[in-house]
Amino acid sequence: xxxxxxxxxxxxxxxxxxxxxxxxxxxxxxxxxxxxxxxxxxxxxxxxxxxxxxxxxxxxxxxxxxx
Amino acid sequence: xxxxxxxxxxxxxxxxxxxxxxxxxxxxxxxxxxxxxxxxxxxxxxxxxxxxxxxxxxxxxxxxxxxxxxxxxxxxxxxxxxxxxxxxxxxxxxxxxxxxxxxxxxxxxxxxxxxxxxxxxxxxxxxxxxxxxxxxxxxxxxxxxxxxxxxxxxxxxxxxxxxxxxxxxxxxxxxxxxxxxxxxxxxxxxxxxxxxxxxxxxxxxxxxxxxxxxxxxxxxxxxxxxxxxxxxxxxxxxxxxxxxxxxxxxxxxxxxxxxxxxxxxxxxxxxxxxxxxxxxxxxxxxxxxxxxxxxxxxxxxxxxxxxxxxxxxxxxxxxxxxxxxxxxxxxxxxxxxxxxxxxxxxxxxxxxxxxxxxxxxxxxxxxxxxxxxxxxxxxxxxxxxxxxxxxxxxxxxxxxxxxxxxxxxxxxxxxxxxxxxxxxxxxxxxxxxxxxxxxxxxxxxxxxxxxxxxxxxxxxxxxxxxxxxxxxxxxxxxxxxxxxxxxxxxxxxxxxxxxxxxxxxxxxxxxxxxxxxxxxxxxxxxxxxxxxxxxxxxxxxxxxxxxxxxxxxxxxxxxxxxxxxxxxxxxxxxxxxxxxxxxxxxxxxxxxxxxxxxxxxxxxxxxxxxxxxxxxxxxxxxxxxxxxxxxxxxxxxxxxxxxxxxxxxxxxxxxxxxxxxxxxxxxxxxxxxxxxxxxxxxxxxxx
Numbered sequence: 001x002x003x004x005x006x007x008x009x010x011x012x013x014x015x016x017x018x019x020x021x022x023x024x025x026x027x028x029x030x031x032x033x034x035x036x037x038x039x040x041x042x043x044x045x046x047x048x049x050x051x052x053x054x055x056x057x058x059x060x061x062x063x064x065x066x067x
Numbered sequence: 068x069x070x071x072x073x074x075x076x077x078x079x080x081x082x083x084x085x086x087x088x089x090x091x092x093x094x095x096x097x098x099x100x101x102x103x104x105x106x107x108x109x110x111x112x113x114x115x116x117x118x119x120x121x122x123x124x125x126x127x128x129x130x131x132x133x134x135x136x137x138x139x140x141x142x143x144x145x146x147x148x149x150x151x152x153x154x155x156x157x158x159x160x161x162x163x164x165x166x167x168x169x170x171x172x173x174x175x176x177x178x179x180x181x182x183x184x185x186x187x188x189x190x191x192x193x194x195x196x197x198x199x200x201x202x203x204x205x206x207x208x209x210x211x212x213x214x215x216x217x218x219x220x221x222x223x224x225x226x227x228x229x230x231x232x233x234x235x236x237x238x239x240x241x242x243x244x245x246x247x248x249x250x251x252x253x254x255x256x257x258x259x260x261x262x263x264x265x266x267x268x269x270x271x272x273x274x275x276x277x278x279x280x281x282x283x284x285x286x287x288x289x290x291x292x293x294x295x296x297x298x299x300x301x302x303x304x305x306x307x308x309x310x311x312x313x314x315x316x317x318x319x320x321x322x323x324x325x326x327x328x329x330x331x332x333x334x335x336x337x338x339x340x341x342x343x344x345x346x347x348x349x350x351x352x353x354x355x356x357x358x359x360x361x362x363x364x365x366x367x368x369x370x371x372x373x374x375x376x377x378x379x380x381x382x383x384x385x386x387x388x389x390x391x392x393x394x395x396x397x398x399x400x401x402x403x404x405x406x407x408x409x410x411x412x413x414x415x416x417x418x419x420x421x422x423x424x425x426x427x428x429x430x431x432x433x434x435x436x437x438x439x440x441x442x443x444x445x446x447x448x449x450x451x452x453x454x455x456x457x458x459x460x461x462x463x464x465x466x467x468x469x470x471x472x473x474x475x476x477x478x479x480x481x482x483x484x485x486x487x488x489x490x491x492x493x494x495x496x497x498x499x500x501x502x503x504x505x506x507x508x509x510x511x512x513x514x515x516x517x518x519x520x521x522x523x524x525x526x527x528x529x530x531x532x533x534x535x536x537x538x539x540x541x542x543x544x545x546x547x548x549x550x551x552x553x554x555x556x557x558x559x560x561x562x563x564x565x566x567x568x569x570x571x572x573x574x575x576x577x578x579x580x581x582x583x584x585x586x587x588x589x590x591x592x593x594x595x596x597x598x599x600x601x602x603x604x605x606x607x608x609x610x611x612x613x614x615x616x617x618x619x620x621x622x623x624x625x626x627x628x629x630x631x632x633x634x635x636x637x638x639x640x641x642x643x644x645x646x647x648x649x650x651x652x653x654x655x656x657x658x659x660x661x662x663x664x665x666x667x668x669x670x671x672x673x674x675x676x677x678x679x680x681x682x683x684x685x686x687x688x689x690x691x692x693x694x695x696x697x698x699x700x701x702x703x704x705x706x707x708x709x710x711x712x713x714x715x716x717x718x719x720x721x722x723x724x725x726x727x728x729x730x731x732x733x734x735x736x737x738x739x740x741x742x743x744x745x746x747x748x749x750x751x752x753x754x
Contacts, residue, residue, distance in 0.1 A: 015157035017285060018150065019351050020344075023420075028144035035142070048283030049340075051145065056339035056347075056551065 021055035022048065077117055084110025091376070092181065098371040101447045104184060105365060108443045112436040115192040120200065120432035127632065127640040128204045130424040135749040137211045138420055147211070149422040152429055158420065159434045161351050162412045163199070164358065166245055166545050167402025167617075168438050170508030172446035173515075174610060175399045176457065177385040179377040180450040182396055184443065190397070190404025191439030194647035198405060198621055200431030201628035201644060202413040207427065208743040211418035214410050214624065218722075220742055221630050226725040228566065230623055233718040234411070235559045236711070237616040239587070241408075242552045243594035244613045245545045246331070247605050250323045250595070251507035252538050257316035258307035258498050260323075262535055263542040264316070265299035266346065273345035289348045296349065300535050307498055320599040327549070328592040335553035335584055343550050350544035357516075357540045361444050364519040374450035374457065379482060386462035386481070387506065388607055389669040394658040397650075398614030403442025405651065407620025409435065423749075448515030455485025456493055456502070460511050463604035464504040465691070474503045498531030506604040513537035549591075556587040597704050602691035608708060611662055615655050615712065619719040622651040626726035633733040634741035652723065659716045663709045672712065676705035 014024050025044050032041035042050060087107035091099065124130045141147040150158075175183035206212055209220075215234070219227030253259045273292045277283060306312045318326065334342055383391040388399060402408070413431060421427060449457065458478045459467065467474040471487035478485050494502045497517065502510065517533035525532065558574060560583045565572030571579050598605025625648040632641045665671030668678045679702045682689045692698045733740050 011151060011154055013286070014151070015154040016352065018154055018158040018420075019161040019355070020285065020348050021416075022285065023145065023148045023150070027148060031142060031144035031148075045282040048277075052340055052344050054146070056343050056554070 120428040124428045132425045135747045150420040152426040168442040169445045171400040173449040173508040176449040177387040181376040195405035196432040196435035199409045199435045202410045203431035206414035206418040214414040238556045239590045242591035247598045248507040252509045254320040257313035258303040260316045261306040262303035269295045270346040274341040332588045334550045350547045368522045370451040372450040394654040397654040401614045401617040410624035455483040465602045497534040506606045509541045557583045618655045630729045633730040636739045672705045672709035
C-alpha cells in the first residue's frame with residue numbers, strides 16, 4: 001500500500017517536471033551508466049540548464065505548446 | 068460468450084450516454100443540470116476510445132508492440148527517453164491544452180449550448196483525436212520528426228515551404244488573438260492589471276532563484292511562486308480599492324496594446340531562464356490545477372444551465388460573431404474539437420518519449436478527448452451564467468453603448484431580460500467597474516468559473532477573488548504563449564527568409580535575430596492594434612481568421628495522414644482521415660470565401676471595405692472612425708484581412724493539390740512507398 005503510494009508520488013513528480021520539459025534525472029544517469037560508462041554524466045544543475053535551453057532555445061518549427 | 072460479455076458493459080455505457088444526450092437534446096424551456104452534459108460527453112469519449120481508437124490502432128495503423136520506438140532506439144536520456152505512459156499523457160496534455168479550448172466554446176454559446184456541444188463531441192471523436200493520433204503515429208515511425216519535415220519528405224519540398232509559411236502566418240494570428248484576449252480582460256481593470264503585472268517580478272525572482280540560489284529546484288520555487296501569485300490577487304483587490312493606486316493601474320485598451328507589444332519584444336530576447344521558463348512553470352501547473360479544480364467544482368456544484376439549448380441567434384444574426392451556423396460554428400470552436408496546432412505537438416516532443424507504439428492511442432487519441440472535455444467544461448461555465456450577463460459581456464460596444472442602462476436595454480431587446488442594476492451589481496461583486504463589452508471569452512469564462520468555484524469555496528464574498536484568479540490563470544499562460552510564440556515565430560521567419568537571404572539563417576547572429584524578432588512582433592502587434600480599435604470588438608474579425616487558419620492546418624495534417632495511408636497501401640482505410648479532411652476543407656474554404664466575398668458588411672471584409680469606401684467618396688465619416696484618415700485605415704485593414712484569408716485559402720489548396728498527386732502516385736505504385744524508418748525489434752524486457 002505505502003509502496004504503491006510512493007510509486008504514485010514518484011510518477012506524479014515525474015509528470016509535473018516533464019510538463020515543463022524536464023525529463024527524469026535518475027533515468028538519465030542510469031542511461032549514462034549503462035550505455036556510456038566511459039563518460040561522466042552531467043550534474044543535476046548542468047542537466048537542468050541543458051534541458052532548459054533545449055526546451056526554450058528554439059529552432060525552427062519547435063513549438064512547445066498549443067494556443 | 069466471454070467476448071459478448073465484454074461488450075455488454077460497453078453497451079451499458081452507450082445506453083447511459085444515449086439517455087443523457089437525449090435528455091440534453093430534447094429538453095426545452097426548463098433549465099437543465101450541467102451533469103447531463105458531462106455524463107453525455109464522458110460516455111461518448113469512452114465509447115469512442117474503446118472502439119474507434121482501437122479500430123484505428125489495429126486496422127489502420129497496425130501498431131506493433133515489438134517495433135522499437137525512437138525513444139528506445141535513440142535513447143539519450145535527454146530528448147529521447149522511453150517514458151511511462153501516464154507520465155507522458157500528462158506531458159502531452161499540458162502541451163496541447165491552452166486558451167483555445169476555453170475561448171471558442173464561450174463564443175459559441177451565443178447559439179445556446181447544444182450546437183457547440185455536439186460539434187465539440189463529434190469534432191473531437193472523428194477529426195481532432197484522429198489527427199493528433201495519426202500525426203503521432205507518423206512521426207513515431209520516422210524518428211520523431213517535425214510536421215514540416217514530414218510534409219517535406221512525404222509530399223515534396225515545395226509543399227514543405229508552403230506549410231512552413233502557413234504555420235508562421237497562423238502563429239501571427241494566434242498571437243494577436245491571444246494578446247487581444249488579455250487586452251479585453253485587463254482594459255480599465257486595475258485589479259486584473261496589477262495582478263497580471265505582478266507576475267513579471269515574481270517570475271524574474273523565480274528565474275534568479277532557479278539559476279543561482281537553488282539551481283533546478285522547480286518544485287519548491289513553483290510553490291513559492293504560487294503563494295506570491297495568490298498574494299498578488301489579494302493585493303490587486305487592495306489596489307483597486309484605493310483611488311490613488313488604482314489610477315496607476317488603469318489603462319485603456321490602446322495603452323495596454325503598446326505595453327504588450329513592448330513586453331513581447333523585450334521578453335522574447337531575454338535569456339530564457341530569466342522570465343520565460345519560470346513563467347512557464349507557473350502557468351503550466353496553474354493550468355492543470357485549475358482544470359482539475361473546475362472539473363471537481365462542476366461535479367460538486369452541479370450547476371443549472373441558464374442559457375437555452377438553442378437561442379434565436381441560430382439564424383446567424385448573433386452579436387458575438389456574425390454568420391450562419393455552417394460554416395462559422397465549426398471555425399469558432401477550433402481547439403476542443405479539432406486543432407491543427409496539435410499536429411506540431413504530436414510531431415514535437417511526444418513521439419520522442421513514447422515507450423511503446425501501443426501507448427499511442429492513449430496519448431494521441433485519449434489526450435485530445437481530454438482536451439475536448441476541457442472545452443465542454445468551458446461551455447458549461449459560459450452557459451451557467453445569466454444569459455443577459457453573457458450577452459452584455461460579449462456584444463460589441465457598437466451595439467450596447469457605454470452605460471449599464473443602454474446595455475441592459477439592448478440586451479433585453481435581444482430577448483434576454485436584464486436590468487441595469489443587475490449589470491452594475493454583477494460588476495461590483497466581481498470587483499470591477501464594468502463588465503460591459505468584455506468580449507474575448509476570458510472574462511465570461513472567469514465569471515462562470517467564479518460562479519462555480521465560489522459555490523465550493525468562499526461563497527459570494529470570494530467571487531471577486533475567483534474572478535481575478537481565473538483572469539490571472541488565463542493571462543498567465545497567454546503571456547507565456549506570446550513570449551514563446553514570438554521566439555518560435557522568429558526562428559520560423561529566419562528559416563523562411565534564409566531561403567532568400569542566407570545570412571538570416573544564422574540564429575546566433577544578433578542583427579538577424581533582432582530584425583526577425585522585430586518583424587514578428589510588428590506582425591502580431593499590427594493585428595492586435597487593429598483588433599483593439601475595431602468597434603465590433605476585434606474578436607469579430609480576428610477569431611474567424613484564427614479559426615480558419617487553425618482548422619486549415621488541421622486539414623493539412625490530415626492530408627499528410629491520408630497520403631501516408633495511401634503510401635502504406637492501406638487506401639481502403641483512408642476514409643478515416645479523408646472524411647474529416649473533406650469536412651474541414653468544406654468548412655474552412657467556405658468560411659474563408661464568405662469572409663472575403665460575402666455581401667453583408669458584417670461578414671465579408673470586402674463588403675465592409677466597400678461600405679467605408681463609398682462613404683469616403685461621399686465625404687461622410689462612419690462610426691467608429693472620427694476622420695477621413697481613419698476611414699482610409701479601416702478600408703486598408705479590411706483589404707489586408709481579405710488578402711490574408713485568400714492567402715490561407717491558396718496555401719491549403721496548394722497542399723491539397725500536392726497531396727492528391729502524392730496519393731495518386733502511391734496508388735499506382737505496386738509496392739508500399741511510405742518512408743518509415745526500417746523496423747527494429749525492441750529488445751526483450753525493454754519494450
